[in-house]
Amino acid sequence: MSCCKKTAEGEVAKERLPMLQVAFLCLMEGSHFYTVCSLFSFAGVLSSDLGWVTDKNEAGFVAGWLQSSNVCGRILTSTAWGFVAARYGRKMVLAITLVSLLMGGSLFGFCTSLLVAMSVRFVFFGVLNGWPVLTGPCAMAVAGRERQTEVLGMIYAASSGMQLMGPAIGGWTYGLIEDFPALAPSLIGLGFSLLAAFCFIMVHKSFSKEVKETEPKQEAEASSSISSTSGKSTTSVLCHWPVLLIISMRFASGLAIFAMYEVVPLWLIADPEVGGLSMTEKSVGTFLSRSGIWNIIYFIWICPRCTKMFGLRKFSVLTSVIAVVSVALMPFSPHVIVANVLHLMCASAMVSQILVNNAFTNNVAEPDEVVVANGFAVTAETVGKASGPAVFSSIFAWSLKWGWGGHCFAFSLLAGLSLVQIIGVLCLPSYVAHGRIPAREVHKELPSECSSEDGSKTAV
Structure with missing residues (x-):
């Protein structure tokens, strides 16, 4: 459509x-x-x-x-x-x-x-x-x-x-x-x-x-392509060079966002003696609600315009930098309002990484393999989401034993996960921003070139 x-x-x-x-x-x-x-x-x-x-x-x-x-x-x-x-x-x-x-x-x-x-x-x-x-x-x-x-x-x-x-x-x-x-x-x-x-x-x-094409011959080609895809999907999808990298990025982004959801409330209710803000459960709920309202505004109006303005790759790097800076500064917030601003910036930036990685997954896969690639990617992302709260809550509790400032270790790890996103985006091929040319389209273009007697290719 x-x-x-x-x-x-x-x-x-x-x-x-x-x-x-x-x-x-x-x-x-x-x-x-x-x-x-x-x-x-x-x-x-x-x-x-x-x-x-x-x-x-x-x-x-x-x-x-x-x-x-x-x-x-x-x-x-x-x-x-x-x-x-x-x-x-x-x-x-x-x-x-x-x-x-x-x-x-x-x-x-x-x-x-x-x-x-x-x-x-x-x-x-x-x-x-x-x-x-x-x-x-x-x-x-x-x-x-x-x-x-x-x-x-x-x-x-x-x-x-x-x-x-x-x-x-x-x-x-x-x-x-x-x-x-x-x-x-x-x-x-x-x-x-x-x-x-x-x-x-x-x-x-x-x-x-x-239905891939409307012409009978093209319908037959698409049908055979679909049937062959079902037999070779696992190897063909995973062997496409950027797919494995994006799957790794999906794991890191899933781990980061759910770890952040777990660690921030633990930090907010922690005692000031260990660097927390000693907030009540109701205050934490209000704190998170402000970030939720901001995310609604951000993803309806701001995010779509920014992805068009900067392109997917630049937008991903920009939001990752925002996530790194905001999550690194958050545990040093002197006031609740400062922490709330940093949290809503961090949350929207990290969810933006998931959104962009979703688009990357669609763009790097062949049209017949998009849902298969998403299956692998969502599995990796879900593993990250499942392990994030358990792993980072344990790390946070363990780091508090160091005394004041120990909790910064967990936030530093969260910043590191956003750095993984930046490195991954820089390693991706340029076509992730708009989609790869389908293999069958490349094959259609091959007959437009023919070999001359000396073995060189000349355009028809």
Whole structure:
């Protein structure tokens, strides 16, 4: 689907983005992200109320496993969803994902056993959830390579909005039904999924398996290319030089953003004697809400314009530099307001790295291999997201034993992960900003050159 057209003078004129398709993608992101973040505000209380732990002070370990069970499920199947989407199309994966979100939203609120609750999240919000793999490919399908960052910006704005509203909705509605305290917030998540499903009914044709060309001969070539891709996807995708580098960058960016989400609140509530700001839980919530509101504004209006102004590569380097500087200065903040400004700069810059890496993944892969490449990349990113909180919370607690200033070690490591992004971008080929020429297009151009008698090539 193209969102640009050429005028008579040869200039490119923008068409409006297909807003119904964009709304569907934002609803998918919101429904997915609600399953992740709505639990933050009541996981510990739920563990205590249902007798999974004897004391609220011991709820951290159980709540952490409950929250990460869906992420662990995605690690197992993200790569597989890429192959399924390549073989059967995005539409099938989107349909399965919606059914799994609807089932999970219906069942989780009735769970009174820890094992059952973790299993529901693991299966329906993790294993059967193929949405993270399709975020980038669907944005490109709706807007094309040139404008995919605009749609990705709206999608990440939706996730930022849900990051802001999800915990609040979960906290406000928890316990409304006494026998099943998590049922009300779970049913609200079901409502978001129903809205996404209703929207999907109207736009599903946009995500059907693509027909590569309209001419019969070209259709046959595309069909044979697709069938051969299914057999060689693993080696062909991973052997493309930039793909492995981008997968490494996706791991580093996923590790950085979730580690930052974990470390910053720990630092905010730490005692001033060890360099913290001694904030209360409510103050931390207000602190994070300010950053969430900024992210909505940033990803809807600022990020799309900056990616066009600077280009993907320069924009990635710029945001990475901002992330390095802001996260390095944050632990030395003299006041809460200074820390909040640095945090919102750091958060938006780190999420920008994920957005740009998503576009890079789309641009370096062959058209038939985009979803497969995203499958591998999302798996690496999910592993980073799953390991970030556990690893960096342990590092942060260990560094506090050094006394005042010890916590800076964890923030320095976060800055180092953004340096990895800068190094990776500088090593990428120039075509990551606009997309590689498909191999079949290169082969079509070869007959335009013929060899002369002396073996040299001359253009026809």
